[in-house]
Amino acid sequence: MSEIHTRTNSGEQQTSTEIETEEESVDESLCPECGGHTQLDAEHGETVCEECGLVVEEDEIDHGPEWRAFDASERDSKSRVGAPTTKMMHDKGLSTNIGWQDKDAYGNSLSSSQRQKMQRLRTWNERFRTRDSKERNLKQALGEIDRMASALGLPKNVRETASVIYRRALDEDLLPGRSIEGVATSALYAAARQANNPRSLDEMTHVSRVERMELTRTYRYIIRELGLEVAPAKPESYVPRFCSELSLSDETERRARELIEAARDGGILSGKSPVGIAAAAVYAAALLTNEKVTQSEVSGVADISEVTIRNRYKELLDVDGLPA
Known part of the structure; x- marks a missing residue:
């Protein structure tokens, strides 16, 4: 059906469809019973005729x-607008970024002079976001924390905690004489252990840009100076991740926890690496539940040697009274 065009007082054209839409919007504010005006009752979520x-x-x-x-x-204290603030960004997410697409609001490409102007604005915007060396330091460190956390599959709460630890270290002037990457890696390692989602030192070293010796030295220094309470990692914390990466069943995970608990009661966990205990428990539990997994596969997931798995495996079975 062809649309009928009418001429308005301002000289603009309106289609019959637009006129019908306007009439419907006018009619919606009238009561269908008496034709009176309606009013929105926001408290009860109702539209009522006056x-x-x-x-x-x-x-x-x-x-x-x-x-x-x-x-x-x-x-005033509760009122807010925009996205929530986050410690994972050096400016807590309160600044504005200028897009790099070089297009206007309608999707049209900018001219050459406009592109140059936008590039200058981006440059100055970036300079204003990091106005001093402390903010530049924080920006680089938080980027490192986010990169390593993504590579290790750590959740958001661990990243937030690591960002807070690094900010504290920066505020208390603990960075002179130490690399940004070393302190950032130490903060992430401590945050993962505090959140009961630990990663081994070898795993941290693989994704970090610092050596293991520097990581352990910086970690001990940060923990001591900031007074952080980090409990020793428990072998049970590693079991769910190992079982998930090896595609093992819930029964195997439960059996591995039972083996670790028996080893704790037997007093053989003292002085042993929790990663090695967890890997050996997963391997032993998989054999006990008739699931096929090799020492090499467990070694690759846990990032420890097969010799360590064999030694811990025999100790776990001896405590549990099972033949090795």
């Missing part, structure tokens, strides 16, 4: 905030 009290609509979407405030000061 004349006859008819509830025209109910269960409407509340577009207001999810919090409640009882005075002006509380309302």
Whole structure:
């Protein structure tokens, strides 16, 4: 059906479809019973006629905030806009980035002069975001933490904690004489252990840009100076990840935990690497539950030698009273 065009007072054209839409929007504010005006009751989520009290609509979407405030000061403290702040960015996510696509709001490409202007704006924007050496240091370190956490598959809460630890080290002037990468790796290692999602030193060294000796030295220094409480890693913390990467069943994971608990009661965990104990427990549990897994596969996942797995494996079975 062809559309009928009409001429408005301003000389613009309107289609009959647009006119019908406007009429419908006008009619929506009128009561279908008495023709009176309707009003939105935001508290109850209803649209009610002012004349006859008819509830025209109910269960409407509340577009207001999810919090409640009882005075002006509380309302000001809870009010917010935009994305939440995060410790994972040096400016806590409060700054603005200028896109690199060189296109305007309509998707059209910018001219040569406009592209040059936008490039200058990007340069100055980046300079203002990192105005001093401390912010540049923090930006580089938080980028390193995010990169290593992604490579290790660590969750967001570990990254946030590592960012807070690094900020504390920077504020207390612990970085002179130490590399940014070393302190960032130490902060991530400590945060992973605090969140009961630990990674071994070898795994940290693989994704870091520092050697293991520097990592252990810096880690001990950061822990001591900041007074962080980091409990020794438990072998059980490694078991779920090892079983997941080896595609083992829940029964195998449960059996591995039982072997570790028996070894703890037998007093053979003292002085042993928790990674080695966890890997050996997973290997032994897989054999006990008739799941096929080799020492080489477990060694590759746990990043330890097969000799360590064999030694710990025999000790676990001896404590549990099973033949090796």
